[in-house]
Amino acid sequence: MEIKVLKNVLDRNNNIAEKNRELLRIKNTVMINMMSSPGAGKTTILEKTIPLLKEKYSVGVIEGDAYTSKDALRLKKFNIPVVQINTEGACHLDSNSIYEACKELDLEKLDIIFVENVGNLICPAAFDLGENIRVAVLSTTEGEDKPSKYPMVLRDSKVVILNKTDLLPHLVFNKKEFINDILAVNPHINLFEMAANLDSGISEWVDWLMQWRLRVGDR
Amino acid sequence: MEIKVLKNVLDRNNNIAEKNRELLRIKNTVMINMMSSPGAGKTTILEKTIPLLKEKYSVGVIEGDAYTSKDALRLKKFNIPVVQINTEGACHLDSNSIYEACKELDLEKLDIIFVENVGNLICPAAFDLGENIRVAVLSTTEGEDKPSKYPMVLRDSKVVILNKTDLLPHLVFNKKEFINDILAVNPHINLFEMAANLDSGISEWVDWLMQWRLRVGDR
Numbered sequence: 001m002e003i004k005v006l007k008n009v010l011d012r013n014n015n016i017a018e019k020n021r022e023l024l025r026i027k028n029t030v031m032i033n034m035m036s037s038p039g040a041g042k043t044t045i046l047e048k049t050i051p052l053l054k055e056k057y058s059v060g061v062i063e064g065d066a067y068t069s070k071d072a073l074r075l076k077k078f079n080i081p082v083v084q085i086n087t088e089g090a091c092h093l094d095s096n097s098i099y100e101a102c103k104e105l106d107l108e109k110l111d112i113i114f115v116e117n118v119g120n121l122i123c124p125a126a127f128d129l130g131e132n133i134r135v136a137v138l139s140t141t142e143g144e145d146k147p148s149k150y151p152m153v154l155r156d157s158k159v160v161i162l163n164k165t166d167l168l169p170h171l172v173f174n175k176k177e178f179i180n181d182i183l184a185v186n187p188h189i190n191l192f193e194m195a196a197n198l199d200s201g202i203s204e205w206v207d208w209l210m211q212w213r214l215r216v217g218d219r
Numbered sequence: 220m221e222i223k224v225l226k227n228v229l230d231r232n233n234n235i236a237e238k239n240r241e242l243l244r245i246k247n248t249v250m251i252n253m254m255s256s257p258g259a260g261k262t263t264i265l266e267k268t269i270p271l272l273k274e275k276y277s278v279g280v281i282e283g284d285a286y287t288s289k290d291a292l293r294l295k296k297f298n299i300p301v302v303q304i305n306t307e308g309a310c311h312l313d314s315n316s317i318y319e320a321c322k323e324l325d326l327e328k329l330d331i332i333f334v335e336n337v338g339n340l341i342c343p344a345a346f347d348l349g350e351n352i353r354v355a356v357l358s359t360t361e362g363e364d365k366p367s368k369y370p371m372v373l374r375d376s377k378v379v380i381l382n383k384t385d386l387l388p389h390l391v392f393n394k395k396e397f398i399n400d401i402l403a404v405n406p407h408i409n410l411f412e413m414a415a416n417l418d419s420g421i422s423e424w425v426d427w428l429m430q431w432r433l434r435v436g437d438r
Contacts, residue, residue: 037257038340038369039361056410066341068368091310091341119368120339121257122285122310142258142384149287149338150257152308164360170386171410172416197391 008097013127016095018103020130022218027107030216031098031115032209033129036137037155038119039147041163043071044196045137046114046207050078052206057111059211060099064093064118071116077115081105093131112213126150132216140164144174147181158212159192161205166195232346236314239321239349247324249435250317250334251428252348254372255356257338257366260382262290263415264356264424265333269297273424276330276399276432281320283312283337290335300324311342331432344371351435352377363393366400373404377431378411380424385386385414 024031036043042139046061053059060081064070072084085093098115105113115131117124125134134157138146141164156161160182168175181202182189190208194201243250246301247336253261272278279300282291291303302320304312317334321438324332334350336343344353357365360383366373379401387394403407409427413420 018367037338037361038365039256039358066370067370068364070364070368089341089345091339118341119256120310120341122308122337122339123342126308139258139360142256142360145287145289146257149284149289151286167360167386167389170389 010126013095016099017128018129020098024103024107024130028217029107029110029113030213031113031131033115033117033131034132034137035134036119036123037121037139037142040137040139040142041196042116042137042188043074045161045163045194046075046126046195048199048202049209050075050080050205052202053112053209054078054080056210058109060105060110061114062098062113062115064116066090066118080160083172087118089175090118091118092118092127093129094127098129121150121153125155135159135161137161137163140168140171140173140189143174144178151185152187155185157189159190161192161194163194163196165193165200166198199203232314235318236349237315241352242321242326243349247436248329248332249432250263250332250348250350252336252350252353253332254336254339254340254343254353255338256358257363259356259358259361260415261335261356262293264380264382264413265294266280267415267421267423268420268425268428269294269299271421272428273297273299275429276434277328279324279329279332281332281334283335285309285322285337300329306337309422310337310347311346312348313346316429317348340365340369340372342427344374344388354378354380356380356382359387359390359392364396366397366404371402373401373408376405378409379396380413381410382413383414384412384419385417
C-alpha cells in the first residue's frame, strides 16, 4: 500500500517534470540539477562558476533548502535572478516546486538555470525535475566509500565533481577505489576534480559546461 | 491528501517505536541513535568508542545503510553483534526495521545498542526508533551554517559531536556562529569536539556516555 502511494507521487512528479522540460525546451533554457550531501560545496562551486559563465550566458538559480535562504543570499551578489524554495523539512525538491519557481523567472532571457537541490545524497535522485543534466558533487572529506554506498545520485548524472581536493594531504582517501566505484555505477560520467574555494579545477568545468551548452543550443 | 498519508506513516512508526522502547526498558538495554550527513564520521566514532565501552559494558550495533554493508564490516572486528539493515534506497531507518533487527540480537545480554542511521541530516530526525537518546554528528568540513539549515536533527538530540576538528587549520569555519546556532535550536544539548581519527575528544565523550548509562541504569 505504501509502495503504491509512493508510486503515485513519483508518477505525478514525472508528469510535471515532462511539462517543465517542454517549457524549458521552448524557451531554449537549460537546467542543471546540482546534488550533494550537506556541505560538499555546491554553493561555493556556483559562486566560482557563475562569474565566468556570465561573460557569455545569462544565468539564473533556483535554491532548494529545508530552511533558511543563506545560500540564495550568497548568490544574490552576482545580480542574477535567484529564487529560493524552502521545503520546510522535506528532504528533496520536486518538479512542482520547480514549476512554481520557474514562474518567478523570465525564462525568455535565461540561457542556463542552476538548481541547487537540498543537501541529501538519497531522495533528490528519485525526483526528476525536468532538468537537462544532473551534476553530483562529492567531497574528499566524505570518504572514498560514498559512490558504492550512495549510487543513486551517480546513476543518471552527466558529471561528478570531486570537491575539496586541497584537503587530500590531510586525509586518508583512496582515489582509485573512489573512481572505480563511480565508473562501476556510471561508466560514461565526466569527472572533474576541484578545490572550488581555491578556484582549482573551475576553468576545466566551466569550459566543459560552455561546450555542452553550445551543443544543446544547436538542437 | 499526501500530508495525511505521511501522518499515518508517522503514527504507525511512533506506535512501533513505543513498543521498541518498552522492550528495551524491560531488558535494561539502552539505544543510542547516531545521525549525520554521509561521511561525517559516525563509523569512525564507533570504532574508537566501542573498545573503551567494552571494558565495562556489552555493546551491539544496528547499521543502517541505503546499500552495502561496508560499515558493519568495519565494526565486526570488535567481536560484537552487528545487524545490518539495508534500506534499498530509503533515506532513513524506521522503528519497524529496528524492531526486526532487535530480534536478531540477544537483548538480555546487551547493555548498549548503537544505531548508525542512514547518512542524511533530514528524514532520520522525523522517525522515532524507540531510542533513549539521539546523537547528532556534524563535521567541520560541512561548514558552520549547517545547524541553522538542518535544525531538525538537533532539536531532540542529547549530544552533538563536532567531528574532524583536526582539519580546522585548513578550513574557514566560524565556530562561534556554529555553537550559537546550535544553542538557539537546543540550549540543553551537550557538545563534544572531536577528531575521532586521531582519538582526540574520544575519552571525554566515552566518560559522558558511561556516566549517562549509569544514571539510566539506576531508574
